[in-house]
Amino acid sequence: MFALRRLATNAIISNTRAAHALPELPYAYEALEPIVSRDIMSLHHTKHHQTYVTNLNAAEEKLKTALSKGDISTVVSLEPALRFNGGGHLNHSIFWKNLSPESTQPSEPLKKAIESSFGGIQQLKDQLSASSIGVQGSGWGWLGYCPKSGCLKIATCANQDPLQATTGLIPLLGIDVWEHAYYLQYKNVRADYVKAIFEVVNWKDVSERFEKAKC
């Protein structure tokens, strides 16, 4: 009797998962100034990213209920909310770590891969910038790793579509070009923001992602 109760409790515990939580920034809100202002970082993190987390948790609750009832129609109807908020949570969680107030350099293996795929770091910056600036509407510019070819590639995604689920590329470095990421400081001049953000890219983090992606 006691063993049965324990089995049931364990089953409930294993089926209950901790809700997603807003990760802390690895630095203070003002740490990326003058490239990205404290106001932007604070709003971006505590409002925009928090909203994705909150809405992702709500959508996942509904999904669990629908799955348990075998309600396929509701499961399917939840896809846009899961993609948008799940993608928003994934993307921003990567983004905060992709940035750093410290001066960093790409690792030797990453440098070699960049040279091989793009010709050099400046060419990578030029191409990633052009792609990011050219996103129509809201979205992200990405440097990703293609597991099939072993090459680095540049891609863009609309809205909060997450890179890997959308394109198969493993995300290494993302540039958020939603207007909320820069407008308070750069207004309509997205190009200035994209140019500037390379000064706070955390190449150590990008290099670590590259090492993991290769495995």
Added chain:
Amino acid sequence: MRRFPRELLVVKPFFRYRCMHTLPDLPYDYDALEPVISSEIMKIHHAKHHKAYVDNLNKAEEGLQKALSEKDVSSQIAFHNALKFNGGGHLNHSIFWNNLAPKSRGGGYLNNGQLKTQIEKQFSSFAKFKEVFSSQAVAIKGSGWAWLGYDTRTKNLALATCQNQDPLLATVGLIPLLGVDVWEHAYYLQYKNERPKYVDAIWEIVNWKNVEESYQKAVEFSN
């Protein structure tokens, strides 16, 4: 009235003539819609964002004209994206500036008339219409527009949303009557992340006279 730029005809006579799109003037000053929309937003929105759509539309159309004249189908198709984005941006904003008016010029007030009657008929009340429209506008994922349009097939009003700058008529087949821009550049400097507050506030400056005129034209067109 169309004006033929003589220099184009002289320099590149083999290009088919067309007149360039231009940025329309706002029907009011940049600060006229305050406090609902700040003059800073209006200025950047009109003089930078809309202007960029006009300039890029002209470039894309020039490229398209060249591809057409060279029978280069592949290049023609390559211009479609830029045409939809910039053409849509120009169409949408041209409607938007006229869709708004300061309160001193009737903004926010819907007179009794055909449009009000039809809204009440279809949505049970004006308040309900605003509620449904607002919730659709707030719910747009990413950048886009919320629209009140006219469906010539059913002869009814209809609500719709479009992503990015996709123009309503070409995308959904509805005649645009009233659009609300929910791109972040339309409100962020003033409302930050609080899109619902912006959408709530914009009702105070909707130029219902303009919307009613568009509605009457749409009804005539479909009769």
